[in-house]
Amino acid sequence: MRYIFFFVLSFALWLLLSGHYSFYHTLVLTMGILSCAFVVYLAGRLDIVDEEGIQINLARHIVVYIPWLAWAIIKANIDVAKRILNPRLPIAPRIVRVKGTQKTDLCRVIFANSITLTPGTVSLDLDEEDIVVHALTKEAADDVQSGDMDRRVTTALEQ
Numbered sequence: 001m002r003y004i005f006f007f008v009l010s011f012a013l014w015l016l017l018s019g020h021y022s023f024y025h026t027l028v029l030t031m032g033i034l035s036c037a038f039v040v041y042l043a044g045r046l047d048i049v050d051e052e053g054i055q056i057n058l059a060r061h062i063v064v065y066i067p068w069l070a071w072a073i074i075k076a077n078i079d080v081a082k083r084i085l086n087p088r089l090p091i092a093p094r095i096v097r098v099k100g101t102q103k104t105d106l107c108r109v110i111f112a113n114s115i116t117l118t119p120g121t122v123s124l125d126l127d128e129e130d131i132v133v134h135a136l137t138k139e140a141a142d143d144v145q146s147g148d149m150d151r152r153v154t155t156a157l158e159q
Contacts (some may be wrong), residue, residue: 002049011036026074051066065156069114072149076119080136095124098131101154111153115144 014036015021020028043049083090098115102108112123112131120140125132135141 007040061156080119091136092138094141107157134149
């Protein structure tokens with residue numbers, strides 16, 4: 001069942017990205033179906049389709065987290081743009097360790113990716129207990145270490 005869902009999902013993504021929605025493009029649609037089937041076959045042979053599948057229960061919680069993350073990205077973009085355009089270039093790069101309270105690997109990766117998506121911070125290393133983060137400024141480092149993003153990821157995704 002998970003392979004059928006994987007095929008349908010990959011073909012839907014192919015359709016979205018290719019832009020060929022008409023049956024007049026039969027050859028192109030056939031190639032899309034064959035390429036998606038080949039990807040599903042390879043994924044099965046390489047054993048990269050996990051047993052648990054997609055966690056549908058995350059969908060309703062992630063809807064709350066994504067707008068907050070988008071707003072954090074916008075604010076950080078404005079801050080980084082102001083700093084870059086400032087002739088004095090007021091940056092103070094630093095590397096900090098951030099403790100994560102997430103219990104699952106998926107949530108830890110989402111937390112690390114959220115840090116990297118926010119301009120001015122980059123996740124350098126991720127292990128079981130903490131994340132090594134490069135921050136462009138002291139304020140960005142303090143913001144990551146404050147634990148607000150950590151709490152939001154944990155409450156949104158580990159329910």
